[in-house]
Amino acid sequence: MRISVNFDLCKSNAVCMDAAPTVFEVRDDGYLYVLQEEPGEELRAEVEAAAATCPTQAITVEG
Amino acid sequence: MDSIAVVGASLAGLRAVETLRRLGFAGRLTLIGAEAHLPYDRPPLSKELLSGEWDRDRVVLRRAPYDELDLELLLGFRATALDVATRTVTLHDGRTVAADGIVLATGAAPRTLPGLPTLDGIVTLRTLDDCMVLRGAMERGARICVIGAGFIGAEVAATARSRGLDVTVLEALDAPMVRGVGTRIGASFAALHRANGVDLRTGVRVEAVEGDGRVERVRLAGGDVVACDVLLVAVGAAPSTGWLEGSGLTLDDGVVCDETLLAAPGVVAAGDIARWPNPTFGGESMRIEHWTNAAEQGMHAATRLLAEDGAAPAFATVPFVWSDQFGVKIQSAGRFSAADRMEVVHGSIDEHRFVAIFERHGRVSGVLGCSEPRRVMQYRRLIGAGTPFAEALTAVE
Ligand SMILES: Cc1cc2nc3c(=O)[nH]c(=O)nc-3n(C[C@H](O)[C@H](O)[C@H](O)COP(=O)(O)OP(=O)(O)OC[C@H]3O[C@@H](n4cnc5c(N)ncnc54)[C@H](O)[C@@H]3O)c2cc1C
Numbered sequence: 330m331r332i333s334v335n336f337d338l339c340k341s342n343a344v345c346m347d348a349a350p351t352v353f354e355v356r357d358d359g360y361l362y363v364l365q366e367e368p369g370e371e372l373r374a375e376v377e378a379a380a381a382t383c384p385t386q387a388i389t390v391e392g
Numbered sequence: 393m394d395s396i397a398v399v400g401a402s403l404a405g406l407r408a409v410e411t412l413r414r415l416g417f418a419g420r421l422t423l424i425g426a427e428a429h430l431p432y433d434r435p436p437l438s439k440e441l442l443s444g445e446w447d448r449d450r451v452v453l454r455r456a457p458y459d460e461l462d463l464e465l466l467l468g469f470r471a472t473a474l475d476v477a478t479r480t481v482t483l484h485d486g487r488t489v490a491a492d493g494i495v496l497a498t499g500a501a502p503r504t505l506p507g508l509p510t511l512d513g514i515v516t517l518r519t520l521d522d523c524m525v526l527r528g529a530m531e532r533g534a535r536i537c538v539i540g541a542g543f544i545g546a547e548v549a550a551t552a553r554s555r556g557l558d559v560t561v562l563e564a565l566d567a568p569m570v571r572g573v574g575t576r577i578g579a580s581f582a583a584l585h586r587a588n589g590v591d592l593r594t595g596v597r598v599e600a601v602e603g604d605g606r607v608e609r610v611r612l613a614g615g616d617v618v619a620c621d622v623l624l625v626a627v628g629a630a631p632s633t634g635w636l637e638g639s640g641l642t643l644d645d646g647v648v649c650d651e652t653l654l655a656a657p658g659v660v661a662a663g664d665i666a667r668w669p670n671p672t673f674g675g676e677s678m679r680i681e682h683w684t685n686a687a688e689q690g691m692h693a694a695t696r697l698l699a700e701d702g703a704a705p706a707f708a709t710v711p712f713v714w715s716d717q718f719g720v721k722i723q724s725a726g727r728f729s730a731a732d733r734m735e736v737v738h739g740s741i742d743e744h745r746f747v748a749i750f751e752r753h754g755r756v757s758g759v760l761g762c763s764e765p766r767r768v769m770q771y772r773r774l775i776g777a778g779t780p781f782a783e784a785l786t787a788v789e
């Protein structure tokens with residue numbers, strides 16, 4: 330599973346960070362950081378939930 | 393389960409059909425929606441689309457192709473009845489759709505004010521078409537009057553100011569967004585709006601709306617008169633359950649579901665329409681009109697429909713909402729009211745950059761932040777975990 334974030338769409342509202350805190354982090358500089366671009370399968374449900382609840386559809390999950 | 397019909401083709405309905413396919417449901421899947429448009433996103437209707445920053449093709453809710461979902465898509469079809477026993481949906485043209493599973497996702501629609509006259513220029517804001525009407529008026533330089541300073545009224549006022557338009561907001565309570573943020577923080581938003589040129593009048597009562605064919609003015613108790621070209625009525629929304637009257641489902645300000653979002657055997661509900669006991673808050677009966685909830689419940693409802701009855705998980709959540717006004721990112725999560733103890737744990741309310749948390753029964757029950765997304769989300773997790781308030785005060789750096 331590979332995660333990509335379209336930073337032109339992302340609004341740094343950190344909804345993904347709630348769904349998958351070990352994968353996404355919004356820091357005090359106001360930017361989103363992807364902590365693991367290829368997380369393990371055990372995180373699939375969290376990552377899918379992050380992608381489905383991102384208000385700007387900035388997250389794509391492949392594979 | 394061989395066939396599923398989803399009624400309501402917006403956020404909750406779309407996330408439900410996407411999840412059904414992701415979980416491997418290969419049967420007939422019908423998505424029924426009253427609007428002619430493919431599912432689109434509502435938050436930009438009071439923000440980027442209304443301001444003109446975005447074009448209308450940018451508000452689609454799904455960028456991936458629809459073919460992959462293999463849907464029977466019935467757009468422009470209004471459901472008029474549901475027979476729960478046979479799980480049959482009747483559409484406005486008389487045709488019927490029967491299925492083994494039904495997802496109810498018809499959302500909510502604006503409330504109106506009793507006694508309003510029928511005049512051109514009196515509008516509400518819920519749909520893409522509503523937005524384009526209001527945007528057209530704004531492009532022509534209309535003077536806007538808004539009744540109701542809830543989130544949507546406040547956002548429209550901010551958008552009108554970003555276009556340099558005159559805007560007056562009339563609110564019966566003492567501050568804007570009081571239901572969402574309480575009076576102390578509401579007062580800081582009142583100041584923000586006034587500093588940006590919104591003519592915000594709180595504690596007022598509308599006595600009459602007048603005009604000759606078209607709205608011209610609003611008369612307030614006490615004699616003040618507000619002249620306007622467009623009057624936006626933004627006094628909240630009510631769940632779209634009219635078509636379910638007589639279906640046998642329990643309706644009580646929403647479709648009443650169990651903790652798994654099941655409303656009847658084979659029938660689930662999701663989004664603005666659904667009322668359910670939320671285990672995160674001791675089973676308090678809730679109906680939530682926020683974006684994230686509709687997305688989460690759409691996914692959960694799909695999972696529920698495919699689960700064995702005994703094995704279905706409850707839907708537990710900490711409600712979350714955001715709003716953007718004058719460059720301030722307002723976010724709140726959980727439950728709180730003006731009556732609860734509040735502590736500002738970061739920043740300052742009057743500088744519109746802060747985090748405040750709320751206490752109920754000794755635990756942190758709510759958080760409200762301005763332009764502090766990371767901390768708000770960390771508190772959202774602490775709320776979900778039932779963290780004691782004393783511990784929460786210092787838990788987030
Ligand atoms: C202007 C605006 C701004 C918003 N901004 C924010 C925000 O900033 N943050 C936030 O968290 N939330 C925001 N929201 C709320 C959020 O958009 C809603 O919570 C969300 O759209 C709910 O999704 P839903 O699918 O449950 O219902 P809806 O989006 O209401 O969709 C229901 C759909 O069902 C259709 N329908 C209704 N009756 C029938 C019928 N009988 N037959 C067939 N179809 C039917 C409707 O036409 C509609 O398309 C905003 C809402 C609006 C209107």
Ligand code: SF4
Pocket residue numbers: 334338339340341342343344345346353355361382383384385386387388
């Ligand atoms: S949820 Fe989406 S918009 Fe928000 S921070 Fe994550 S990727 Fe960005």
